[in-house]
Amino acid sequence: MIRLKKAGKLFIFLGIPMIPLIVFWFVPMIVSLWLSLTDWDYISPTFNYVGMDNYTYAFTSDDFYQALKNTVVFGVFTVVPTIIIGLLLAMLLREGLKGITFFRSLMFSPWITPMVAMSIVWAWIYEPDIGLLNQVLGWLHLPQPEWLHSSSSALWSIIIVTVWKNAGWAMLFYSDALQKIPRDLYEVSNLEGSSWWQKMRTVVIPLVSPTTLFLGIMLAIESIQAYDQIQVMTQGGPSGSTRTLLYMYYQMAFEQFNMGQATAISTIIVIITGILALTMFYASKRWVHY
Amino acid sequence: MPKIKMTSIKKKYDNKGEEVIHDFNLDIEENEFIVFVGPSGCGKSTTLRMIAGLESITSGELWMDGKLVNDVQAKDRDIAMVFQNYALFPHYNVYDNIAFGLKMKKYKRSFIKERVEQAAEILGLTKYLKRKPKDLSGGQRQRVALGRAIVRDAHIFLMDEPLSNLDAKLRIQMRKEIINLHRRLGTTTIYVTHDQTEAMTMASRIVVLNDGYIEQIGTPEQVYNNPQSKFVAEFMGSPPMNFLEGSVKGNQLMLDSGEVLGELSQSIGDVEKVDIGIRSENIDIAAHDTGINMTVNHVELMGADLHIHGNADGKEIVIRVVPSEKVAVNEQVSLRVNIDMVHLFDANTGKALFDREKVNA
Numbered sequence: 001m002i003r004l005k006k007a008g009k010l011f012i013f014l015g016i017p018m019i020p021l022i023v024f025w026f027v028p029m030i031v032s033l034w035l036s037l038t039d040w041d042y043i044s045p046t047f048n049y050v051g052m053d054n055y056t057y058a059f060t061s062d063d064f065y066q067a068l069k070n071t072v073v074f075g076v077f078t079v080v081p082t083i084i085i086g087l088l089l090a091m092l093l094r095e096g097l098k099g100i101t102f103f104r105s106l107m108f109s110p111w112i113t114p115m116v117a118m119s120i121v122w123a124w125i126y127e128p129d130i131g132l133l134n135q136v137l138g139w140l141h142l143p144q145p146e147w148l149h150s151s152s153s154a155l156w157s158i159i160i161v162t163v164w165k166n167a168g169w170a171m172l173f174y175s176d177a178l179q180k181i182p183r184d185l186y187e188v189s190n191l192e193g194s195s196w197w198q199k200m201r202t203v204v205i206p207l208v209s210p211t212t213l214f215l216g217i218m219l220a221i222e223s224i225q226a227y228d229q230i231q232v233m234t235q236g237g238p239s240g241s242t243r244t245l246l247y248m249y250y251q252m253a254f255e256q257f258n259m260g261q262a263t264a265i266s267t268i269i270v271i272i273t274g275i276l277a278l279t280m281f282y283a284s285k286r287w288v289h290y
Numbered sequence: 291m292p293k294i295k296m297t298s299i300k301k302k303y304d305n306k307g308e309e310v311i312h313d314f315n316l317d318i319e320e321n322e323f324i325v326f327v328g329p330s331g332c333g334k335s336t337t338l339r340m341i342a343g344l345e346s347i348t349s350g351e352l353w354m355d356g357k358l359v360n361d362v363q364a365k366d367r368d369i370a371m372v373f374q375n376y377a378l379f380p381h382y383n384v385y386d387n388i389a390f391g392l393k394m395k396k397y398k399r400s401f402i403k404e405r406v407e408q409a410a411e412i413l414g415l416t417k418y419l420k421r422k423p424k425d426l427s428g429g430q431r432q433r434v435a436l437g438r439a440i441v442r443d444a445h446i447f448l449m450d451e452p453l454s455n456l457d458a459k460l461r462i463q464m465r466k467e468i469i470n471l472h473r474r475l476g477t478t479t480i481y482v483t484h485d486q487t488e489a490m491t492m493a494s495r496i497v498v499l500n501d502g503y504i505e506q507i508g509t510p511e512q513v514y515n516n517p518q519s520k521f522v523a524e525f526m527g528s529p530p531m532n533f534l535e536g537s538v539k540g541n542q543l544m545l546d547s548g549e550v551l552g553e554l555s556q557s558i559g560d561v562e563k564v565d566i567g568i569r570s571e572n573i574d575i576a577a578h579d580t581g582i583n584m585t586v587n588h589v590e591l592m593g594a595d596l597h598i599h600g601n602a603d604g605k606e607i608v609i610r611v612v613p614s615e616k617v618a619v620n621e622q623v624s625l626r627v628n629i630d631m632v633h634l635f636d637a638n639t640g641k642a643l644f645d646r647e648k649v650n651a
Binding site: 182198203 | 363366369380390
């Protein structure tokens with residue numbers, strides 16, 4: 001009887017929440033893993049089993065490596081600056097300053113604005129001939145890049161928008177983490193004559209490290225999943241310069257209807273995400289202090 | 291020349307505008323162990339933090355070794371401070387915590403090692419140098435904080451309630467260790483506490499603070515035996531001093547109930563209303579009826595002493611007697627007061643009406 005009760009409880013508390021997880025996550029994952037071994041074209045009722053062909057094709061194609069490189073560049077240059085800017089903003093906007101809530105809200109507002117709407121506005125700002133940014137650069141007699149229209153600057157333009165959107169979000173987490181640092185530690189540093197950088201190195205950075213780990217993992221995953229801003233601003237162009245792995249997946253699946261190759265790429269994305277999260281988690285044991 | 295000289299120091303916080311330290315004057319000599327004692331909010335920590343340079347001084351002058359330091363930064367005052375919550379870096383081990391100040395000042399690695407090992411030896415921390423603070427007991431953590439202070443060879447130590455987070459037994463042990471450390475190093479030390487026992491047992495001189503004012507400065511004996519105000523008399527000593535209300539007429543000390551306590555050996559003239567302070571050890575149970583009666587409320591056996599709590603003349607009284615004394619709750623006993631040890635305070639101002647040291651001299 002007790003065993004039956006226990007099984008009932010297990011079903012209610014574990015089984016029921018598992019149902020949507022199984023239906024909407026595990027099953028599609030297994031189906032997509034199966035599809036990656038086929039040549040399904042998204043429309044035909046029939047398809048052939050092609051084994052590892054889709055993976056072989058991906059690993060031998062230049063487009064894949066360019067997309068992988070774009071994903072890595074996009075990931076590194078959105079995550080690192082977002083973390084640094086978020087921390088610096090949080091330090092700048094500490095409690096006790098006048099109008100702090102207003103400035104914090106201002107910094108946080110890009111995060112609550114939908115990426116699609118924001119990307120449309122930024123596409124106008126980046127417009128080389130009539131856009132605001134080049135107007136301002138022109139007044140300052142600075143070079144006026146082609147921004148989204150040039151393959152050398154398009155990815156950086158999207159990186160800037162993504163950092164701008166996420167920095168306020170990172171700031172909020174860092175504000176909270178900074179408040180939890182005991183004041184005594186700053187005072188000890190003052191008494192011992194620590195410089196600004198020494199204080200950062202010995203007090204701030206180690207004591208906000210759990211927040212840095214959390215933000216690092218979240219932002220890295222988000223950077224791999226970036227889609228909206230690329231879709232609105234460049235659609236992966238010019239010449240594939242802003243095509244990330246996820247965008248490549250989208251193009252293969254819904255523009256080229258090559259579901260087999262698309263799901264092979266999506267599987268690679270999942271593996272990369274998993275490896276990245278695990279690496280960060282294990283590496284964190286050395287530098288994260290709880 | 292005093293080591294530290296504080297002249298008319300005042301402190302106001304910008305946001306409140308209300309003065310929290312009023313006209314603080316104190317000279318501290320080399321090698322002294324000064325204790326600031328007082329209840330919470332009396333300004334003792336604020337004063338210490340002004341000396342450290344962690345709080346600005348609103349007005350007045352702070353001199354160290356003959357140099358005005360009001361505007362000198364904390365790091366340039368050559369002060370080491372021990373905080374109530376230890377202020378240890380959780381991500382550093384004991385070695386790195388102790389070495390922190392020396393590392394910040396970029397001393398040579400070999401010099402740092404020598405100093406840290408020396409400090410660890412003095413404080414019995416050699417075994418724990420590789421441990422993180424979270425793996426240490428409260429007493430060990432406090433020793434690490436002390437280590438960080440002594441390794442620097444600072445010429446002044448400031449300690450802000452360093453023992454208040456420790457349990458009673460450990461507190462007594464650390465008290466002893468700090469006294470020994472001071473004896474060994476001879477560094478001028480200012481120690482803040484709200485615990486009068488710590489003040490009495492550790493200080494070479496005590497500064498009693500109340501509401502931002504200095505109530506009294508003196509050796510533990512002076513502060514205990516000759517309190518200059520009712521506040522000091524009440525605050526210092528455990529159990530606290532007993533108070534009865536009365537008057538003085540022609541040298542006769544009388545209670546409000548009309549009972550005569552005795553004749554004062556010094557003349558202070560007639561005073562209509564006085565607060566009569568009597569330490570618990572200066573009252574005992576009389577064999578005959580003295581007219582001063584107390585109803586016993588409860589009895590505490592402290593080991594070496596017996597504390598008898600009761601009501602006399604409408605006031606709560608505690609007397610300290612030998613444990614062999616037999617009294618029962620609700621029993622009525624007659625009290626005998628040692629008239630030569632009473633303290634008299636003005637009922638309005640709370641100031642002492644005579645100097646007991648001079649009287650007994």
